Amino acid sequence: MKGGFRVCPTTSLRVHRQADGLIKANAVVATVSLLVGGITGLLVLLTRWQAVHLLDAVMFYRVLTIHGMSMLIFFIIFFEMAVLYFAGPVLLNSRVPAPKLGWSMFWLMLLGAVMVEWTMFTGRADVLFTSYVPLKAHPLFYLGVILFAVGTLITVAIFFGSLVVAKREKTYEGSVPLVTYGAIAAAIIAVITLVHGAAIYIPTFFWSIGIGNVDPQVYRMVWWGLGHSSQQINVAAMVAVWYLLGALTVGSAVINEKISRTAFVLYILFISMASAHHLLVDPGMGPTWKVVNTSYFMYMAVLASMIHGFTVPAGIEVGQRVRGFTKGMFEWLRRAPWGDPGFSALVFSVIIFGFVGGITGVTFGTEQINIIAHNTLRIPGHFHATVVAGTALAFMGVTYYVIPLIFRKKVAFWSLAKIQPYLFAFGMLIFSVAMTFAGTFGIPRRHWDMTFSDALFDLQFSPAANLVVTVMALGGLIAALGGAIYILVTVWSVFLGQPMEGDATYVDARSS
Amino acid sequence: MHTGVESPRGVWWKPAHKAEKVWVVLAFAWCMVLFAMMPLWHWKGGQNPSGIRARVEPEAYRARTEEFIATYQVGEEENGIPIVEPPPGSDVYLLGQMWLWTPSLRLQKDVEYTLHLSSVDVNHGFSLYPFNINFQVVPGYDYGLRVTPTEAGDFRIVCNEFCGVGHHVMVGRVEVIDPAAAAERDESEPEEAQDLTLNAPDEGGEGDR
Ligand code: HEM
Ligand SMILES: [Cu+2]
Numbered sequence: 001m002k003g004g005f006r007v008c009p010t011t012s013l014r015v016h017r018q019a020d021g022l023i024k025a026n027a028v029v030a031t032v033s034l035l036v037g038g039i040t041g042l043l044v045l046l047t048r049w050q051a052v053h054l055l056d057a058v059m060f061y062r063v064l065t066i067h068g069m070s071m072l073i074f075f076i077i078f079f080e081m082a083v084l085y086f087a088g089p090v091l092l093n094s095r096v097p098a099p100k101l102g103w104s105m106f107w108l109m110l111l112g113a114v115m116v117e118w119t120m121f122t123g124r125a126d127v128l129f130t131s132y133v134p135l136k137a138h139p140l141f142y143l144g145v146i147l148f149a150v151g152t153l154i155t156v157a158i159f160f161g162s163l164v165v166a167k168r169e170k171t172y173e174g175s176v177p178l179v180t181y182g183a184i185a186a187a188i189i190a191v192i193t194l195v196h197g198a199a200i201y202i203p204t205f206f207w208s209i210g211i212g213n214v215d216p217q218v219y220r221m222v223w224w225g226l227g228h229s230s231q232q233i234n235v236a237a238m239v240a241v242w243y244l245l246g247a248l249t250v251g252s253a254v255i256n257e258k259i260s261r262t263a264f265v266l267y268i269l270f271i272s273m274a275s276a277h278h279l280l281v282d283p284g285m286g287p288t289w290k291v292v293n294t295s296y297f298m299y300m301a302v303l304a305s306m307i308h309g310f311t312v313p314a315g316i317e318v319g320q321r322v323r324g325f326t327k328g329m330f331e332w333l334r335r336a337p338w339g340d341p342g343f344s345a346l347v348f349s350v351i352i353f354g355f356v357g358g359i360t361g362v363t364f365g366t367e368q369i370n371i372i373a374h375n376t377l378r379i380p381g382h383f384h385a386t387v388v389a390g391t392a393l394a395f396m397g398v399t400y401y402v403i404p405l406i407f408r409k410k411v412a413f414w415s416l417a418k419i420q421p422y423l424f425a426f427g428m429l430i431f432s433v434a435m436t437f438a439g440t441f442g443i444p445r446r447h448w449d450m451t452f453s454d455a456l457f458d459l460q461f462s463p464a465a466n467l468v469v470t471v472m473a474l475g476g477l478i479a480a481l482g483g484a485i486y487i488l489v490t491v492w493s494v495f496l497g498q499p500m501e502g503d504a505t506y507v508d509a510r511s512s
Numbered sequence: 513m514h515t516g517v518e519s520p521r522g523v524w525w526k527p528a529h530k531a532e533k534v535w536v537v538l539a540f541a542w543c544m545v546l547f548a549m550m551p552l553w554h555w556k557g558g559q560n561p562s563g564i565r566a567r568v569e570p571e572a573y574r575a576r577t578e579e580f581i582a583t584y585q586v587g588e589e590e591n592g593i594p595i596v597e598p599p600p601g602s603d604v605y606l607l608g609q610m611w612l613w614t615p616s617l618r619l620q621k622d623v624e625y626t627l628h629l630s631s632v633d634v635n636h637g638f639s640l641y642p643f644n645i646n647f648q649v650v651p652g653y654d655y656g657l658r659v660t661p662t663e664a665g666d667f668r669i670v671c672n673e674f675c676g677v678g679h680h681v682m683v684g685r686v687e688v689i690d691p692a693a694a695a696e697r698d699e700s701e702p703e704e705a706q707d708l709t710l711n712a713p714d715e716g717g718e719g720d721r
């Protein structure tokens with residue numbers, strides 16, 4: 001496989017040819033998944049918006065399954081694989097240690113994803129992304145998930161390998177950069193997550209072909225060991241991207257390495273416990289288990305997010321002041337590059353993740369409040385603020401740097417790109433807050449008909465609930481427009497865009 | 513000064529700036545307050561999602577529910593669902609299955625019951641409308657919750673866990689009556705009150721725990 005490095009004219013990092021290729025491949029598949037997830041998200045939205053009620057019931061649950069899997073699993077994880085290839089080999093000026101294996105794993109993940117999409121699209125897996133047994137999907141659904149997970153696990157191993165190679169070949173001096181450190185935290189959590197994934201999907205696959213049995217409550221417990229921990233990969237990866245965006249957009253300072261790195265360690269140590277908050281109103285676990293798992297440990301992970309929520313903005317301020325914006329208290333903020341979509345995405349990601357996502361998450365994670373939140377629209381309201389307005393938005397922001405730095409293309413439709421984070425963040429903010437409010441009326445999540453027209457007993461939510469759902473739909477439409485612009489800009493730039501100037505030829509390391 | 517993409521040289525384990533220290537201490541203190549509230553509110557608050565938990569074979573649970581219905585059924589079926597009025601303090605069985613809640617319950621205000629929830633097929637979700645009280649209903653597990661209705665009225669049970677294409681039609685009914693108010697009505701409508709006195713003092717149902 002071809003090797004060689006090019007020197008990035010902007011950052012003067014040495015970029016390995018295989019790192020370039022693998023980042024591109026993973027980013028492209030992530031964007032395609034985002035497109036599938038986006039169209040299905042829009043269809044789901046237009047169905048939940050009772051005034052439109054677009055899809056019939058069968059299609060609604062099918063399309064909702066596709067939305068959940070394509071977004072939460074395929075879009076996010078393919079993008080994270082690209083982040084790992086960036087934070088490892090690229091930031092450390094190093095090579096990809098086993099490029100052939102890396103490519104095989106990329107194809108394996110793609111195969112798994114295609115299998116899962118096929119079962120969902122053909123109606124063989126109407127089980128939603130949680131696939132709680134004994135709801136049963138086609139065996140290829142579970143097998144697809146397993147192949148995808150194996151590919152992910154080995155890609156994570158290659159990332160660890162790249163750290164070893166970089167250290168041994170002395171491609172950097174001192175310690176790894178903070179962004180790489182954050183990626184390491186995400187990768188370690190990924191290993192924990194994928195072990196849970198194997199523990200649950202392998203027996204479930206066998207059950208689906210008629211071998212053995214899976215207890216529904218045990219499934220829920222182990223599945224959330226996967227489902228929740230994977231959200232922590234997203235958080236750690238998102239925070240790493242925050243530091244990255246800070247550095248790229250305004251030259252953010254790391255105010256104190258000790259504090260920021262310790263916070264990442266807290267994620268690794270305490271995050272797995274938090275999966276208990278999905279089971280707070282389950283019959284299988286006792287009060288002690290619930291209290292211990294949701295209090296003691298969870299808040300140490302919350303502390304970590306509180307720390308990053310301080311150090312990231314503070315780093316931006318220091319960076320701006322060093323660049324000369326020192327007048328008064330707020331010149332640094334006023335004169336920040338608000339027209340840089342990387343910067344605005346960073347700011348909105350921090351704010352919405354912290355204030356909307358964080359506050360809703362911490363409150364719903366208590367034993368008592370969970371009783372009034374469980375499985376209502378409050379829950380998707382919460383996580384569209386965390387993983388969508390937080391993680392997905394941060395990933396969108398960094399894409400505006402990946403296009404010129406890795407794809408070596410100019411960002412097309414710059415004026416649209418500039419407003420994209422504003423539309424997406426503003427829309428998602430309205431959408432997730434309204435959805436959370438809708439949940440307070442007791443409107444269930446994953447539900448086709450909030451008018452209960454075919455139900456045995458009549459039930460009518462108050463007209464206020466309808467109003468809130470309408471607001472939610474309008475917010476969702478604005479966000480969907482933001483998402484559509486993102487896809488237009490990225491796809492156009494990458495496939496039809498103008499190449500960047502400057503030398504990008506790969507030179508073999510030994511001959512240079 | 514360096515950014516997050518540059519390798520820090522030498523020793524980076526340095527004392528933090530005062531502002532950062534203050535923030536970490538504040539955040540930590542707040543996390544500890546939240547941490548303390550968890551167990552504290554479990555003991556003090558009295559509204560806990562934990563109850564009596566037991567494994568149960570789905571068919572055994574169905575049999576238990578059928579016996580419960582046979583013992584305490586009152587009046588006609590409504591929409592094909594039997595109405596059951598268990599005596600105060602008794603064990604109440606509610607069964608979730610695609611896509612029905614059986615039976616319909618008629619309970620008394622200010623009386624404690626043990627409400628059992630389970631399913632005979634897939635996961636379902638118990639969501640009491642309009643109070644928005646939610647519990648997971650898992651096949652193979654009997655979730656016994658001590659409940660005391662505090663308000664009279666006509667309530668609904670919505671299924672809030674996806675359970676197949678009929679998920680959205682799965683609505684059940686709970687009626688809470690106020691015996692005190694009913695006794696006042698006694699004078700004018702003696703017939704209706706008869707049902708109530710019929711079942712009132714029975715302590716049965718406790719035995720099968
Ligand atoms: C403009 C973009 C989006 C819109 C309009 C949208 C809309 C929706 C709606 C209406 C629901 C259904 C809630 C329910 O009925 O329970 C939903 C569920 C969900 N969404 Fe999104 N969404 C968007 C983006 C995303 C993204 C980027 C992600 C992940 C990264 C995501 C992850 C999910 C997940 C995991 C669910 C839950 C599915 C389930 O309950 O099985 N969404 N979304
Ligand atoms: Cu149900």
Ligand SMILES: [Cu+2]
Nearest residue numbers: 671673675679
């Ligand atoms: Cu249901």
